Amino acid sequence: MKAPQRKRPQGQLRQGQLITTFGPGAMTDLPERSVLIAGLEDWVGERELISEPRLSAKIANLLKIPSVRLETPPSAGDIEDQRITGVRAYRFPEWFVTQDAPGKGQDESRRSRYLVHVRALARGNAFIHPETRKRLSVVPVRFVRACRLGHIGDIDWYFFLHGNENTCRNQGRLLYLDERGTSGDLSEIWIRCSCGKAERSMAQIALQKAEVFGRCDGARPWLGPAMKEKCDEMNRLLVRTASNAYFPQRMSVISLPERVETVREAVSAVWDFLETAEDEGDVARERRKAKVKEALEGVSDAEVWAEIQVRRAPSQVQEKSVKYAELETLISANEELGEDRPEGVFYARALPQKEWDKPWLKGIEKVILVQRLREVMALVGFTRFEAAAPDTDGELDMGVRRADLARNVTWVPAVENRGEGIFLLFRRKAIEDWLAKPSVIERAVQLRRGFDAWKAEHSSSSRKFGGPAYIMLHSFAHLMITTIALECGYPASSIRERIYAIPEIGYGVLLYTGSSDSEGTLGGLIEVGRRIADTIHNALELGALCSNDPVCSQHLPENPHARSFLLGAACHGCLLVAETSCEQQNDLLDRSLVVRTVQGADSEFFHELPN
Structure with missing residues (x-):
């Protein structure tokens, strides 16, 4: 019996586009017709399983199902292959x-x-x-x-x-x-x-x-x-072609080093014995007990003590947010974190302080060059008209009504990106002292009024105000993205951010790039990281003056005429970047919290301006 002829595809999309732009329910124009991308039941062909237990558990909890698999979208296959493969679509509109x-x-x-x-x-x-x-x-x-x-x-x-x-x-x-x-x-x-x-x-x-x-x-x-x-x-x-026709809801995590996960599991197994430890000596004494010795086999006292230190926050009794787990891992990096091997998912080294210690960097505690990282991104649903992005903790809102990807969800499409990055850990004490300044409190009140005005027009949204620390770090990250793009060879749209503003454990900014192939690991960010002091110098200079000043620096978020309720001193001339780079769709920005502007509000975090 002759095998059925393989149907000729009507158009082509990259696998990554099926996660970011053209997932189930999205409208697109093919060469000869307009279609609606079908649900996951109609995605046929071979799919590769992606292992990321932390993300799988988060998505299963979000979708209220027992478990969910992360799999790549099906590939187009060989044109000579007689099997039907690819993503089906329905003609729409009629x-x-x-x-x-x-x-x-x-x-x-x-x-x-x-x-x-x-x-x-x-x-x-x-x-x-x-x-x-x-x-x-x-x-x-x-x-x-x-x-x-x-x-x-x-x-x-x-x-x-x-x-x-x-x-x-x-x-x-x-x-x-x-x-x-x-x-x-x-x-x-x-x-x-x-x-x-x-x-x-x-x-x-x-x-x-x-x-x-x-x-x-x-x-x-x-x-x-x-x-x-x-x-x-x-x-x-x-x-059909409007920008509000389809808002994919994606969730992503940075894969943590296997060693960190091993240490964490070992400490969790005997946490009742270790939670009162005050130093490495206490850990060594507890290790004499048979149960503790067995659980901590192969784990050093120093590693155990480092894990105990990041567990001191009261919020640890609750499930960790996506960013909480990532930040505590990055904080635990001393000289080296992860394994430097080609198939590794994470490897980072701390940059010696003597190489970047400058007066304008007094608020920064640690610079970590992430030479190898793996990001897994999954599509969990979509909305129309109004976007529902992850919150400042990297979590998707459980209360948001998202459209289904399939009649019965057993897997969600995901991609893994390999890349590199720079992590900047800020001093908690420096940020806490800065938050206590009257000028910062006054500016935070103005930003909150703008958020409240936006909330009044979007009453159905569950978005939360990030707070001045988050907005400062977010604005600083945007200045850095623009500056780094001029030096490292990557386009600004390919550099992404993760902002960590978690008072219980710390504050930091991760700037990274990632691609499904080797283009995400060309080494440009690492080279910029080696001269991070000069890069931050240039970023602060960039933020001090905008081509739209004084209009930009004098903008009040609550101004009903400008209708930029979620922005302070921020516009296309200074802070706004490609939305593919920003985790908040270019909202919650204000450079007056980063560096002194012509408005002179005295609310900047970086007081020591570079000469």
């Missing part, structure tokens, strides 16, 4: 607009085109003109309906024009999309019926949001034609 050119003498600024359903198309996806019988090419209409919970569907254009009156629908009256202008603005786009009695401007949607499209029917077409669920949201207009 309404089209004809592409006939204006007739002779017709004003090009006032075009009228047919608005037709897929059932009215002939073979070859063309519409037959009812009078001339000419074949007219079509393109998908750019307007669909969706709700905040991710449900999506075609607009019922007959209902849009006639409401519940179905006469024109039953008679199959033709519909037209008129462009009465050249700007493409909604006020210039009209939908009308060939009956001559009904026409409506798309701009009316902005005035009658609740009445135009009716209540959402809970449609989830990416999971299958009949996959609906109950929904009480109102439908909203969604432009």
Whole structure:
């Protein structure tokens, strides 16, 4: 029996794009059609298992399922392979607009085109003109309906024009999309019926949001034609190519050294014996007990004592957040952390203080060059209209209603990136003293007022105010990203940040780059790290003056006219970077907390300005 022919793919996407941009439920334009990426049940082909127990446990808890696997999206496979592989997609939307050119003498600024359903198309996806019988090419209409919970569907254009009156629908009256202008603005786009009695401007949607499209029917077409669920949201207009059409919810962790995990598990097994230890001598004395000796076999007293020190915080009785576990590992690095081997997941070395000790770096305690790291990133869901990013602790909000990736989730798509980085550990005492300054407290109040104003407009959001320490570290990281990109050879969009502002154990900034291949480990960041004092010198100079000053430095977050409620002294001229680099979508920034600006608010952390 002859094997079935492999279906030719209709388009191509990189595996990483299926995590970051075009996951299940996302709309994309292929060369010949517009589609909706299907759910995970329709991702067929070989997938590689990614081992990262910490991330798997977090996602299983988030999705309220017993366990979940992390697997790579299926590869395209060999074109000669007869097996069907890849990611399936559904045609969406099912309404089209004809592409006939204006007739002779017709004003090009006032075009009228047919608005037709897929059932009215002939073979070859063309519409037959009812009078001339000419074949007219079509393109998908750019307007669909969706709700905040991710449900999506075609607009019922007959209902849009006639409401519940179905006469024109039953008679199959033709519909037209008129462009009465050249700007493409909604006020210039009209939908009308060939009956001559009904026409409506798309701009009316902005005035009658609740009445135009009716209540959402809970449609989830990416999971299958009949996959609906109950929904009480109102439908909203969604432009297919708009930036708010799809917000993937991703969760990522930095893989910790195997040695650190081994030490942690050993100490946990005999924590009842070790929790009162006051030094390495106490650890040695406890080791004389048979149970302790057995559990700590192969682990030195110094390693045990270092693990005990990071457990002193009261919050340890609770499950550690993603960033908590990462920060305590980075803090524990003395001279060396991890193993320097090609297949290793983490290796870091501390830069001797004599190589970077400068007056403007009094607030920094340790510089660690992460020569090898592994980041695992997984897609767990998505939203529309409003993004729901990880909070300042790296955790996704349990209360956010996210759209499902599959009818029954047993695995989620993930990728692992290899890279390098620079970790800067700030002195806790320096930050605590800085937070106690009246000028910093006053600035924090102003930033909080801006956040409260934003919250009033986004009452459904569970986002939390990061606090002045987080905002300072976040703003400093953005200045560093811009500065490093000029020196290390990586584009700024490929350098990412992780901000650690955890009062119980410490404060730090990790700047790293990662790629699924060797491009993430070219060594540029490590070389910049060796001259970190000069790099920070340049970053502080960059932040002191913005091309938009004094407007930028004098901005008040609560200003209702500027509507930059989550920004202090921050704009595209100084702090804003590519959103692929930022963990907060370019929010919660204020360079006046980092360095003195022309406003002179005396709220900066770095007092010793470089000469």
